[in-house]
Amino acid sequence: xxxxxxxxxxxxxxxxxxxxxxxxxxxxxxxxxxxxxxxxxxxxxxxxxxxxxxxxxxxxxxxxxxxxxxxxxxxxxxxxxxxxxxxxxxxxxxxxxxxxxxxxxxxxxxxxxxxxxxxxxxxxxxxxxxxxxxxxxxxxxxxxxxxxxxxxxxxxxxxxxxxxxxxxxxxxxxxxxxxxxxxxxxxxxxxxxxxxxxxxxxxxxxxxxxxxxxxxxxxxxxxxxxxxxxxxxxxxxxxxxxxxxxxxxxxxxxxxxxxxxxxxxxxxxxxxxxxxxxxxxxxxxxxxxxxxxxxxxxxxxxxxxxxxxxxxxxxxxxxxxxxxxxxxxxxxxxxxxxxxxxxxxxxxxxxxxxxxxxxxxxx
Numbered sequence: 001x002x003x004x005x006x007x008x009x010x011x012x013x014x015x016x017x018x019x020x021x022x023x024x025x026x027x028x029x030x031x032x033x034x035x036x037x038x039x040x041x042x043x044x045x046x047x048x049x050x051x052x053x054x055x056x057x058x059x060x061x062x063x064x065x066x067x068x069x070x071x072x073x074x075x076x077x078x079x080x081x082x083x084x085x086x087x088x089x090x091x092x093x094x095x096x097x098x099x100x101x102x103x104x105x106x107x108x109x110x111x112x113x114x115x116x117x118x119x120x121x122x123x124x125x126x127x128x129x130x131x132x133x134x135x136x137x138x139x140x141x142x143x144x145x146x147x148x149x150x151x152x153x154x155x156x157x158x159x160x161x162x163x164x165x166x167x168x169x170x171x172x173x174x175x176x177x178x179x180x181x182x183x184x185x186x187x188x189x190x191x192x193x194x195x196x197x198x199x200x201x202x203x204x205x206x207x208x209x210x211x212x213x214x215x216x217x218x219x220x221x222x223x224x225x226x227x228x229x230x231x232x233x234x235x236x237x238x239x240x241x242x243x244x245x246x247x248x249x250x251x252x253x254x255x256x257x258x259x260x261x262x263x264x265x266x267x268x269x270x271x272x273x274x275x276x277x278x279x280x281x282x283x284x285x286x287x288x289x290x291x292x293x294x295x296x297x298x299x300x301x302x303x304x305x306x307x308x309x310x311x312x313x314x315x316x317x318x319x320x321x322x323x324x325x326x327x328x329x330x331x332x333x334x335x336x337x338x339x340x341x342x343x344x345x346x347x348x349x350x351x352x353x354x355x356x357x358x359x360x361x362x363x
Contacts, residue, residue: 005097007034010212019215020314023178026207027132029199036100037125038107041090044115049091050259052110056251060085065158065175068246069238070103075266076234079103084160096228126192130199131182138203139183142166166198179223180357221309224353230292230308231322239270242279278330281354284319285346290338296323297337297344304329307338320354
């Protein structure tokens with residue numbers, strides 16, 4: 001166990017490597033109950049979220065989800081979010097645990113009005129994720145009602161539906177943070193233990209194991225997914241992280257006027273300017289892995305960036321890292337080095353993600 005954002009979290013249950021491989025080859029079970037869940041509802045909720053966040057949330061269909069961000073007025077990222085539209089006038093905002101309080105405060109301020117209610121449901125909500133190639137068959141086996149089971153199996157990526165899973169009412173979403181197919185199950189906190197045990201009992205025969213924070217980090221790194229505090233922070237804009245696509249400068253209000261969302265001006269200017277730094281993937285060409293904060297070096301030794309995340313890749317068999325570097329050394333194939341405790345270790349710039357699953361159902 002390890003302290004994490006005010007919680008005591010499992011770093012590993014048995015072995016980092018075994019848990020990582022189980023998710024890639026069968027399935028892993030993650031306790032994500034530390035995440036923040038904030039309900040924004042009411043006739044004005046969609047318009048309010050359009051003003052509060054960089055994405056177009058009013059245009060999201062019921063039952064669908066969107067990856068987006070909440071930014072400061074200067075365009076710096078306060079947090080990256082997944083937002084679900086659960087009903088005509090209701091959205092569920094899922095925030096990172098370390099930023100849940102900041103996001104809640106910002107939403108209460110930005111969405112204030114007589115037609116919007118903002119409720120913090122974090123303490124009352126547990127979140128359990130089943131990730132891996134066997135995730136669909138495991139979750140489907142736990143949904144006894146045929147129509148609900150068909151709806152769960154038929155979910156597209158970034159979509160959700162309500163179903164009773166192992167006797168527990170749940171909002172089932174086809175989302176995840178591992179690069180694999182999988183589901184996230186939102187349930188009332190009091191039912192979490194029973195659901196966890198049921199998933200373990202059913203999934204064990206298909207190779208499912210509980211997985212901790214360490215495996216979650218190596219999985220998301222292989223999948224090229226940013227981690228707040230590493231690739232994203234208040235000094236970083238979505239464009240810096242190569243995620244400018246989530247910034248919807250084209251969204252309009254009910255009258256057809258551009259939405260003046262928080263951070264719009266600086267983000268519009270950033271979208272039209274040359275980057276000062278670029279987020280890239282680095283393939284390690286030696287056995288020593290780069291770690292966050294390690295300097296990235298040009299061939300003659302000049303510092304051209306810094307590593308944000310790095311670790312050995314269990315799937316690929318060599319070290320991998322993400323780093324912000326200057327644009328002139330950001331092209332795939334560029335040979336660089338990383339200063340790993342005083343020794344220049346060779347790396348090659350590669351396109352992200354490092355790992356991409358063979359997409360089938362839910363793609």
